[in-house]
Amino acid sequence: MAVIVQKYGGSSVETIEKMKNVAKRIIKAKEKGNDVVVVVSAMGKTTNELLRIASEAAKRPSKREIDMLISTGEQVSISLLSMILNDLGYPAISLTGFQAGIKTKGVHTKNKICDIEIEKITKHLGEGKIVVVAGFQGLNDNGDITTLGRGGSDTTAVALAAKLGCQCEIYTDVDGIYSVDPRVYKKAKKLSYISYEEMIEMSHLGAKVMEPRSVEIGQCYQVPIYVASSLKDCPGTYIKEVDKEMEERGITGLSISENVLMITLNNVPYTPTNVAEVFALLAKEEIVVDMISQTSPNEGVVNISFTTSKDDLLAVEEVILKLKEKFPTLDYQLDTTIIKLSVVGSGMRTQWGIAAKLFELFAQKGIEFKQVTTSEISISYTINKEYKDVAVQVIAEHFNL
Amino acid sequence: MAVIVQKYGGSSVETIEKMKNVAKRIIKAKEKGNDVVVVVSAMGKTTNELLRIASEAAKRPSKREIDMLISTGEQVSISLLSMILNDLGYPAISLTGFQAGIKTKGVHTKNKICDIEIEKITKHLGEGKIVVVAGFQGLNDNGDITTLGRGGSDTTAVALAAKLGCQCEIYTDVDGIYSVDPRVYKKAKKLSYISYEEMIEMSHLGAKVMEPRSVEIGQCYQVPIYVASSLKDCPGTYIKEVDKEMEERGITGLSISENVLMITLNNVPYTPTNVAEVFALLAKEEIVVDMISQTSPNEGVVNISFTTSKDDLLAVEEVILKLKEKFPTLDYQLDTTIIKLSVVGSGMRTQWGIAAKLFELFAQKGIEFKQVTTSEISISYTINKEYKDVAVQVIAEHFNL
Structure with missing residues (x-):
């Protein structure tokens, strides 16, 4: 018998009614002769x-106690889903993170799985039961209940599949991975497969279907991941190792991030230590700087532009106040009309012309960009949001996304 | 430093606001130099x-999964209460049943505590922390989460106090134990002390302040139990070993149970096996029979009356249908106008005249009773509820309750 891990997210188990639908899908997999491990998130917005x-309750709630509190959300889902399965005549047993042997370490609310003692799960599977595991949680070396942070249930599912040496199916409210977010580009194609590295890159660059951490674990342990709809019965997307066919496709996806704040600092007195100090201060405030550009020094001063998340606006303003004390000539602009457009594809490794083609397309359409960064398999541009539609259109059409 | 265990019930932690009040009381005990272990129930009606x-979710929810589900209620309370205490500057740590080392056995939803591995709690107390333990729950030998049934948080608190060798304070929405329920008899006196056995007897007989199981544990391990209000600062009631003074007081309390169903079966053909069969059938349906009376056999038939809880009405009717098949002459009445009135006092052991006095009082007031049962320290009567007020009045006044 094959083992499979299925994961259902919060929106798929939002109500008892939706849970009963999920139970039917689980039963279908069981009836096909599979041993089924199910990972569930907390119901809806719990x-x-x-x-x-x-x-x-508290101004600064203790993070250990936050984990104790929010881990109850999944415990409620697993018990209800198991009741439903049992009631339908399919023996099922729910296991919390600690019961499922999920060992974690790190800081509370952002733990990482370090091992899974799988024996209890395999014993129950051996007895013919469907095993329903609480996603997002585990137990650390102190015996404290921990949680895994954003996307934690995906991580639980992929890590369990890695340990069980099986496929991991992620059922969610989208029906697969698209080359471009269909809300941004209606003609976007659903991908039938995408490589781990492309998926990780796209997640980092703004695609929200899966958190990069879970895909990284999948890549590390070669777990085939299948992302599909928990509602519709239509083919989803496989996330797997890169292959020849993927390399030939050049660009796999395009993602847009609108959560971009661009800061321009003018008239920074130019010395290497001054520039370093700017970024040291930003780091001290835990502001993650994404893209940076700098003009050539002119008359002893430089202009520096960089982007961060809009969430960091307040922290950025505090840093600028400190900088103005130090450099009274400093002058600055904050720009929230900027978006980041990224194209991702394993094919970039072998097809040299992609970057050149992109610059050519931008030039044709008169699209100005502020900054450019590249990784081995991606290129990102910051552009004004007025260019968003035309940029997406021209890239998607040219690369057949 | 003295250790104390404090228990707060669901109504005392119903809202964050009420929890903050509870936190103040805990801090007061801590400030007095105590090591404090707090046991809490789930918030309100959770x-x-x-x-x-x-x-x-299910027609017949699995009891194991019920335990998994409802144990989340206390986990939410302990985490929130610990956050509040930490936020007020008093280091606190929450522990679920399994983390607190509470080992249980038995059937799900009605487990019993069989041991407590106390080391984790004493370690945290040693570090100066307030330890907040989830009431009502534990872990069985299988590693399943279990719950202790009605009054389970009291049981957790008393068992912890037994293991720690300290006093147990039960804070609740009543301000102590009264000789008679003040809603039934306005002039009822609050007792400053009551013996374990009296409290157990009164609980069994309908007083709802504490479940008998927790008091039994208190008696077994000689844990001083103090019951008081979680809102008001007024003296409560100590539950402790019986002493000379208690024995002299004759009757300690009077309790009324209105949840009484009296069944009378007429014309049961009289053989000892027939009567036994009636009660065997009742037992098979898990109907708990309380008081029984039987007329002398007359012309080969007997009339049998017995009482059960009103909750068993449907089950009783099913049994009667079966009996009518067997004994076609059988005829029956169901009476829900009956109440049970019980008087309890350790003094009954040494003061012989109490039963006689009660019969005399009943006769004086013309109160008819249906059945009488006695234990070593109690006498119970079933009477029609029209006599309730006069019976309570005459007994309470005579015995100065």
């Missing part, structure tokens, strides 16, 4: 609601 | 709400 209550 | 959701 985690956010618990966090809201925590903020009512 | 457990009932979770059970309602379970009944929506």
Whole structure:
């Protein structure tokens, strides 16, 4: 018998009614002769609601206690889903993170899985049961309940599949991975496969279907991941090792991030230490700087532009106040009309002309860009959002996305 | 430093606001130099709400999964209370049943504590922390999460106090134990002390302040139990070993149970096996029979009356249908106008006249009773509820309750 891991997210188990639909899908997999391990998230918006209550209880809620609190969300889902399966005549057993042997380490609310003692799960599977595991949680060396942070249930599912040496199916409210977000480009194609590295890159660059951490684990342990709809019965997307065919396709996807704040600092007195100091101060405030550009020094001063997340606006303004004390001539602009457009494809490694083609397309359409960064398999541009539609259109059409 | 265990019930932690008040009381005990272990129940009606959701999920929810589900209620309370204490500057740590080392056995939803591995709690107390333990729950030998049934948080608190060799304070929405329920008899006195056996007897007989199981543990391990209000600062009631003074007081309390169903079976053909069969059938349906009376056999038939809980009405009717098949002459009445009135006092052991005095009082007031049962320290009567007020009045006044 083949083992499979299926993961259902919060929106798929939002109500008892939706859970009953999920149970039918699980039963279908079981009836096909599979041993089934199911990983579930908390119902709907439960985690956010618990966090809201925590903020009512304390100004600075202890993170250990946050984990204790929010881990109840998955515990509720697994018990209800197991009741439903049992009631339908399919023996099922729910296991919390600690019962499923999920060992974690790190800081509370952002733990990482370091091992899974799989024996309990395999024993129950051996007895013919469907095993329903709480996603997102585990137990650390102190015996404290921990959680894995954003996308944690995906991580639990992929890590379990890695340990069980089987496929991991992620059922969600989208029906697969698209070359471009269909809300941005209607004609976007659903990919039938994408490589781990492309998926990781796209996630980092703004595609929200899966968190990079879970895909990284999948890549590390060669777990085939299948992403599909929890509602519709239509083919989803496989995430797997890069192959010849993928390399030939040049560009696999395009992603847009609108959460971009561009800061331009003018008239910074030019010495290498001054520039370093700017970024040291930003780092001290835990501001993640993404793209940087700098003009050539002119008359002893430089202009520096960089981008961060819009969430960091307040922290950035504090840093600028400190910089103005130090460099009274400093003058600055904050720009929130900027977006980041990235194209991703394993094919970039072997097809040299892609970057050149992109610059050519931008030039044809008169699209100005502010900064450019590249990785081995991606190129990102910051552009003004007025160019968004035309840029997406021209790239998607040229590369057949 | 003295260790104390404090227990706060669901109504005391119903809202964040009420939890903050509870936190102040805990801090007061800590400031007095005590090591404090706190046991809390689920917030307000959480457990009932979770059970309602379970009944929506499944017709016959698995009891193991019920335990998995409802144990989240206390986990939410302990984490929030610990956040509040930490936020107020008092280091606190929450522990679920399994983390607190509470080992249980038995059937799911009605487990019993069989041992507590206390080391983790004493370690945290040693580090100066307030330890907040989830009531009502534990872990069985299989590693399954279990719950202790009705009054389970009291049981957790008393068992912890037994293991720690300290006093157990039960804070609740009543301000102590009264000789008679003040809703039934306004002039009822609050007792400053009551013996374990009296409290157990009164609980069994309908007083709802504490479940008998927790008091039994208190008696077994000689844990001083103090019951008081979680809102008001007024003296409560100590539950402790019986002493000379208690024995002299004759009757300690009077309790009324209105949840009484009296069944009368007429014309049961009289043989000892027939009567036995009636009660065997009742037992098979798990109907707990409380008081029984039987007329002398007359013309080969007997009339049998017995009482059960009103909750068993449907089951009783099913048994009667079966009996009518067997004994076609059988005829029956169901009476729900009956109440049970019980008086309890350790003094009954040494003061012989109490039963006689009660019969005399009943005769004086013309109160008819249906059945009488006695234990070593109690006498119970079933009477029609029209006599309730006069019976309570005459007994309470005579015995100065």
